[in-house]
Amino acid sequence: MMGGDREAILQITSLRKSFGGVRAVDGVDLVLGCGELCCIIGPNGAGKSTLFQLLSGQILPTTGKIVFDGKDVTFAHPFERARSGIAVKVQSLGIFQDLTVDHNLRIPLMRRLSPREMPKAIDDLLRQVGLQGLNSVNARELSHGQKQWLALGMALAMRPKLLLLDEPTAGMSSEETRLTTEIIRASNAQGSAVVVIEHDMAFVRELRAPVIVLHLGRIFFRGTFSEVEENEEVRHLYLGTRNRFKSSDLPTR
Amino acid sequence: MLNWFSSVVRLINGEQEIGRSRGFWICAFAVAVGLIVLPRFVSAYALLNYSYIISMVFLALGLCLIWGFAGILSLGQAAFLGLAGYAYGVVGINLSQSGTTYLALIAGLMVPTLFAAVLSYVMFYARVKGVYVAIMMLVVTLLFETFLNQTAGPQWHIGVASLGGNNGLGRFSGAIHEPPSITLGLGSRLIEFSGQSVAFYYLEVGLLIAIYLCLRALVNSRFGLILAAIREDGARVESFGYDVRAIQLVVFCLGAALAALSGILYVSWGNFITPSVFGVTNNILPVIWVAVGGRKSLTATVISTVVLTWLSQRFAIQGEYAFVVMGALLVVVMMLRPEGLITSFGGRKTSASPPLSPGSSHDGR
Numbered sequence: 381m382m383g384g385d386r387e388a389i390l391q392i393t394s395l396r397k398s399f400g401g402v403r404a405v406d407g408v409d410l411v412l413g414c415g416e417l418c419c420i421i422g423p424n425g426a427g428k429s430t431l432f433q434l435l436s437g438q439i440l441p442t443t444g445k446i447v448f449d450g451k452d453v454t455f456a457h458p459f460e461r462a463r464s465g466i467a468v469k470v471q472s473l474g475i476f477q478d479l480t481v482d483h484n485l486r487i488p489l490m491r492r493l494s495p496r497e498m499p500k501a502i503d504d505l506l507r508q509v510g511l512q513g514l515n516s517v518n519a520r521e522l523s524h525g526q527k528q529w530l531a532l533g534m535a536l537a538m539r540p541k542l543l544l545l546d547e548p549t550a551g552m553s554s555e556e557t558r559l560t561t562e563i564i565r566a567s568n569a570q571g572s573a574v575v576v577i578e579h580d581m582a583f584v585r586e587l588r589a590p591v592i593v594l595h596l597g598r599i600f601f602r603g604t605f606s607e608v609e610e611n612e613e614v615r616h617l618y619l620g621t622r623n624r625f626k627s628s629d630l631p632t633r
Numbered sequence: 634m635l636n637w638f639s640s641v642v643r644l645i646n647g648e649q650e651i652g653r654s655r656g657f658w659i660c661a662f663a664v665a666v667g668l669i670v671l672p673r674f675v676s677a678y679a680l681l682n683y684s685y686i687i688s689m690v691f692l693a694l695g696l697c698l699i700w701g702f703a704g705i706l707s708l709g710q711a712a713f714l715g716l717a718g719y720a721y722g723v724v725g726i727n728l729s730q731s732g733t734t735y736l737a738l739i740a741g742l743m744v745p746t747l748f749a750a751v752l753s754y755v756m757f758y759a760r761v762k763g764v765y766v767a768i769m770m771l772v773v774t775l776l777f778e779t780f781l782n783q784t785a786g787p788q789w790h791i792g793v794a795s796l797g798g799n800n801g802l803g804r805f806s807g808a809i810h811e812p813p814s815i816t817l818g819l820g821s822r823l824i825e826f827s828g829q830s831v832a833f834y835y836l837e838v839g840l841l842i843a844i845y846l847c848l849r850a851l852v853n854s855r856f857g858l859i860l861a862a863i864r865e866d867g868a869r870v871e872s873f874g875y876d877v878r879a880i881q882l883v884v885f886c887l888g889a890a891l892a893a894l895s896g897i898l899y900v901s902w903g904n905f906i907t908p909s910v911f912g913v914t915n916n917i918l919p920v921i922w923v924a925v926g927g928r929k930s931l932t933a934t935v936i937s938t939v940v941l942t943w944l945s946q947r948f949a950i951q952g953e954y955a956f957v958v959m960g961a962l963l964v965v966v967m968m969l970r971p972e973g974l975i976t977s978f979g980g981r982k983t984s985a986s987p988p989l990s991p992g993s994s995h996d997g998r
Binding site for chain 1: 875
């Protein structure tokens with residue numbers, strides 16, 4: 381299904397991460413082709429966020445291997461991963477609230493553009509994420525949805541080969557979620573591979589991307605969204621018909 | 634040429650610093666003129682005091698840069714000040730025959746800056762953060778004080794400069810040599826900037842104006858923008874491809890170099906230095922100056938350092954109340970105006986303004 385005919389951009393091989401005795405990620409294998417889009421879902425404690433942090437480099441794996449764009453980045457520093465083409469949008473917003481919208485976007489843009497090219501690139505990005513005209517507003521003043529879009533815009537500003545998104549629609553209204561879906565699809569159409577870690581099933585449905593279900597640190601199921609929906613086991617696991625997973629219906633954090 | 638000039642002006646007047654209105658610059662110009670004509674109106678003793686006050690501003694600016702702009706609090710900036718003073722003094726004493734003090738100046742700037750580079754490499758590449766940096770710096774400076782205090786014996790000397798234990802370098806240590814005043818020039822045309830002289834005062838005023846403007850340009854540059862971002866979320870800055878450790882190292886060295894400048898000015902002003910410069914008060918006072926004025930502003934730091942140092946000298950006449958007053962002031966300001974007195978009243982850039990096109994940032998607030 382994934383990484384079939386296209387050249388692989390991301391290859392994860394038996395990735396493991398233990399915290400004390402707990403195996404948060406317990407042997408994940410995954411291949412993602414250039415320009416592919418995929419969603420990783422799973423109930424609370426499935427290891428989604430740990431997997432995300434292993435990919436972005438905030439934490440290092442216990443064992444296993446991550447190859448990105450032909451390079452082993454398993455133990456690479458976050459800034460080295462960023463330089464090789466991985467952009468991340470973390471769950472906790474990740475914008476600079478003390479700075480203006482314009483300055484926020486300058487930070488990722490400065491690495492590849494000269495000051496002369498900057499104003500146009502900033503305006504293009506703002507249009508792309510629906511924040512046009514807000515250049516000199518302080519990021520703190522934006523609404524929650526706007527902050528999320530700014531964070532997305534900052535990730536897109538890197539023109540990444542791989543875009544890693546951790547719950548990009550957390551706390552958004554359904555209309556805002558729909559717009560976010562469009563932004564993600566558009567950037568995927570421009571050639572970025574995208575991995576979305578998500579909890580909100582409505583959003584996953586809307587994204588119409590291949591889905592990987594994570595459970596207890598392992599890949600439990602892969603398929604299209606409708607396959608996931610139809611799979612009895614996944615439904616029980618994820619949608620909480622078993623009592624012990626009931627809490628997973630609630631939004632995380 | 635004009636283009637270049639206007640971009641420098643825009644950089645100096647960027648929005649990372651308060652005081653951007655026409656009114657501010659008129660006041661600043663008036664203050665500069667006031668500083669220049671001041672020696673005509675005050676006694677030699679008062680001028681000596683003002684020279685001391687100005688020499689401390691660079692220490693405060695260095696702390697403002699690393700703490701206010703880059704988010705690294707150091708409780709040991711006096712380590713760089715003291716190290717600079719000793720390095721300048723030792724080299725100056727050894728080369729007193731040469732007439733000029735260029736090599737002593739270079740030593741005074743380079744020794745603390747290189748030391749800061751080694752220290753910050755160890756700290757930032759080992760991911761030491763926040764309060765641990767502050768405490769490590771305090772330990773470092775107190776180690777210097779303890780070490781130098783026990784160098785009274787004759788075996789502790791560098792060339793002809795004996796370190797002098799708790800008497801330090803200078804006329805009190807019984808040594809014949811004392812650290813020289815800054816002496817510049819070529820061949821026989823030498824200018825000596827002795828601490829009591831008007832020339833020394835003008836040297837400091839010139840340095841203050843130049844460094845203040847350079848730092849304003851720095852904090853509004855691309856580098857300054859990255860610093861502001863690191864202050865808020867270093868991990869996020871890394872995720873955009875910046876090596877935050879290297880950036881922190883550079884800014885920490887800049888802060889150390891500014892402290893070193895204070896140290897050189899201090900030792901050449903009084904022609905002496907003792908291990909007590911490494912002590913707790915010299916490390917905590919700059920934190921008070923910067924915090925009370927407003928750590929996120931160079932302008933506030935300059936003003937509050939001058940005012941508070943001047944006030945300390947007033948109080949010192951009445952006895953040792955100065956430190957108590959400074960401590961109380963810090964507590965009160967941190968409770969009522971945690972962003973600092975001058976920045977809260979001086980109108981930090983507000984954000985309720987309507988969207989402006991980028992570049993039209995010359996609104997006076």
